Amino acid sequence: MSAEQRLADRRERLMSAAYTLYASLGFAATTIERLCAEARISNRAFYECFGSREELLQAVHSRCMEESLAVVSQALQEASDEGIDQQIRAGIEAYMAFATSDRRRARILHLEVRRSGHVLTNARQRGVEAFAQLIEDTMKDTAPSPRINPHLLALALIGAIQELLIEWVVNDPPPPVEQLAEVAVHIFHRAYLPAGDPA
Structure with missing residues (x-):
């Protein structure tokens, strides 16, 4: 070589x-x-x-984030003709499945990112902002209320998904991924489709 x-x-x-x-x-x-x-x-x-070790951790985290964003973006694109409720489900299920398909990935993205202190603070924030923007772009025509800031809503929903995946990482046995996805879909539907469940 x-x-x-x-x-x-x-x-x-x-x-x-x-x-x-x-x-x-x-x-x-x-x-x-x-x-x-x-x-x-x-x-x-x-x-x-x-x-340094810190630089290596940042590189690993960045790769995990980039791969996750690509998987979710593809799922949203493939469901773009099926209605917003199906896009919500497709995006969430794609992320949950990808994050949990390798326990190491889930731990780095949702547990070590917090345990590492300041090392990943900026990288984590960039990742959160990227996912928030993806949510905002996808849901731009679905406003729950003019009083609700769409960016803050996206951040809140990301926080909910993070907590669900931390629950999956730290428990043995972990809750079924399908249940995590259903809870996340329910939260998103209530946030963006408050009139009731989609048909």
Whole structure:
């Protein structure tokens, strides 16, 4: 491999190691030495890829967020001709399924993002804003009330989904994902379709 390919390979191995260790041991308990042992690289090679454990965590979190946004955006697009109530369901079910399809992803996005302190504060905020904008764009023609700020409503709904997924992460056995999705759909319907359940 070329020097660039070796660097890319080491970076991916570190990303994979962090994905596992940050989600199992937690960010605070995961040392650079442990990451390097898991990735089978030297400590020196670590610093050729990332400046710190914090930078590596930010890279892992950003990848999880980008993948999640892509999955939800695709689901919303595919349901765009089926009515707003079906778009709500499609988007929520897509996110819930993707987040829980790999427990490591769910832990990083909804548990370690809080436990890591200030490390992911800005990254988390960017992710929340991106999802809030996606909700606002999707629901722009469905205003529950002129008194309700649409951005604040989107943020509140994101918070509800986050709490549902934390419940899934920290419990053994976890509540069924289908139940989480139904609760989230119910909340969204009540927020945007207050006249009653969609047909």
